[in-house]
Amino acid sequence: MNQEILIPGDQPVSENTVMKKSGLALFSLGMLFFLISFTSVTKFSPVLFFILSIILPCAGALMFFTAQLKGSLPGVKKNNIQFLSATNRGLIGWTVAVFLTGMYILIYWFPELLENLIRIFDPLSYTFNGHPANQWFLYGTLYTIAVLVMGVRMIVHNRHNKYQIIRTFSVMFFQLVLAYLIPMFIQNGFFFTYFWPLKQDYLFPSSYEYLVKSGGLGMFMFFWAAVMTFIATPVLTYFYGKRWYCSWVCGCGAMAETLGDPYRQNSDKSLTSWKIERWMVNSVLLIITVITALIWIDSANKNFMLGEFAHTANKWYAFFISAMFAGVIGVGFYPLMGARVWCRFGCPMAAVLGIFQKFFSRFRITVNGGQCISCGNCSTFCEMGIDVKSYAQRGQNVIRASCVGCGVCSEVCPRGVLRLENGPVEGRYELNNEYLR
Ligand code: SF4
Numbered sequence: 001m002n003q004e005i006l007i008p009g010d011q012p013v014s015e016n017t018v019m020k021k022s023g024l025a026l027f028s029l030g031m032l033f034f035l036i037s038f039t040s041v042t043k044f045s046p047v048l049f050f051i052l053s054i055i056l057p058c059a060g061a062l063m064f065f066t067a068q069l070k071g072s073l074p075g076v077k078k079n080n081i082q083f084l085s086a087t088n089r090g091l092i093g094w095t096v097a098v099f100l101t102g103m104y105i106l107i108y109w110f111p112e113l114l115e116n117l118i119r120i121f122d123p124l125s126y127t128f129n130g131h132p133a134n135q136w137f138l139y140g141t142l143y144t145i146a147v148l149v150m151g152v153r154m155i156v157h158n159r160h161n162k163y164q165i166i167r168t169f170s171v172m173f174f175q176l177v178l179a180y181l182i183p184m185f186i187q188n189g190f191f192f193t194y195f196w197p198l199k200q201d202y203l204f205p206s207s208y209e210y211l212v213k214s215g216g217l218g219m220f221m222f223f224w225a226a227v228m229t230f231i232a233t234p235v236l237t238y239f240y241g242k243r244w245y246c247s248w249v250c251g252c253g254a255m256a257e258t259l260g261d262p263y264r265q266n267s268d269k270s271l272t273s274w275k276i277e278r279w280m281v282n283s284v285l286l287i288i289t290v291i292t293a294l295i296w297i298d299s300a301n302k303n304f305m306l307g308e309f310a311h312t313a314n315k316w317y318a319f320f321i322s323a324m325f326a327g328v329i330g331v332g333f334y335p336l337m338g339a340r341v342w343c344r345f346g347c348p349m350a351a352v353l354g355i356f357q358k359f360f361s362r363f364r365i366t367v368n369g370g371q372c373i374s375c376g377n378c379s380t381f382c383e384m385g386i387d388v389k390s391y392a393q394r395g396q397n398v399i400r401a402s403c404v405g406c407g408v409c410s411e412v413c414p415r416g417v418l419r420l421e422n423g424p425v426e427g428r429y430e431l432n433n434e435y436l437r
């Protein structure tokens with residue numbers, strides 16, 4: 001007899017499982033076609049292989065997430081996450097890490113090996129900009145698809161939490177419209193959602209000359225980059241903390257908050273990693289500040305003073321920091337080190353925002369320490385490796401340069417101890433000891 005197990009308020013488990021398995025099967029089949037698309041068989045029909053290797057796995061993943069929506073009550077869904085091979089550095093986790101790392105290496109340095117895969121994107125590329133696809137079109141499209149599909153998962157998993165829903169829609173919107181569609185039409189290599197020092201060359205003299213010469217839009221883009229760096233960044237961080245950028249706008253944050261969400265518990269929470277994080281992220285900021293200054297000095301002296309030194313330094317920076325660190329390690333290591341490896345240890349923009357957040361911001365996570373039962377959920381799921389529990393136990397507001405205001409610590413707290421707030425700058429470092437009395 002076929003018995004159905006019913007949980008109050010839920011769909012029949014059998015229906016839910018069939019839909020999940022079908023989604024998983026479609027996804028697996030699509031990924032198989034994705035691998036086949038590395039071969040010349042794609043010449044048979046690029047459109048067909050685009051459907052089979054891109055649309056099919058997306059449809060499978062969406063079907064799987066929809067099954068989760070139908071088959072469960074709203075609420076925090078992190079059961080067993082630390083026991084699964086995919087999310088606890090098991091075989092599946094390592095396989096995903098090798099796949100992501102491998103894709104980055106191929107796209108950055110061996111695009112010729114992706115030739116057949118790139119060709120299946122030609123029809124889409126011609127539709128958008130009239131040119132055949134190249135490795136950057138492939139990269140941008142896959143990146144945006146990953147953010148959108150995994151964004152749906154994030155919304156399904158967090159549908160009880162308005163903050164998470166709005167925040168996820170925000171990163172999906174900024175990635176799709178401002179970091180993918182608009183740059184594709186403008187085609188001058190600039191994005192409205194990235195600023196110096198994350199995109200270091202946006203404020204280089206060469207960018208100034210290129211953009212200003214290219215007409216009104218170019219002038220506006222240079223003006224936009226300068227205003228966002230020198231005015232909007234400090235002002236918005238003063239009012240809202242670094243979350244306005246890291247968890248609502250930034251493309252790296254968009255990927256971390258969607259594709260990286262299943263791995264947030266893998267971030268290192270030790271004091272040693274905190275020390276390393278501060279040294280590394282601030283060193284990267286210092287290096288790119290010096291390089292930028294040297295390039296401007298050099299430009300003002302018509303390259304007589306430093307010769308090629310500053311430009312060579314920038315090339316090394318672009319290779320080691322922008323490509324190896326932000327790309328290959330930053331995304332490829334999600335399943336091993338959590339989703340914010342780059343944001344914690346390498347991003348110079350995060351360093352700037354962190355300095356403002358720590359010393360001149362209204363943002364803090366307030367703590368009702370008397371309610372804390374020391375379960376440790378908040379620390380476990382902090383993607384930035386912050387030991388939130390230790391603050392809660394002391395009744396001390398969480399004010400950390402690295403906090404991106406994702407709100408997940410507050411969401412997973414079973415006692416409502418933590419609240420993300422913007423308030424007066426004065427007194428935010430004081431202990432809330434009255435809660436502990
Ligand atoms: S402390 Fe909370 S809000 Fe800040 S990064 Fe960690 S989980 Fe997100």
Ligand code: SF4
Nearest residue numbers: 372373375376378413
């Ligand atoms: S999740 Fe809440 S109750 Fe648990 S340790 Fe953190 S603050 Fe305390």
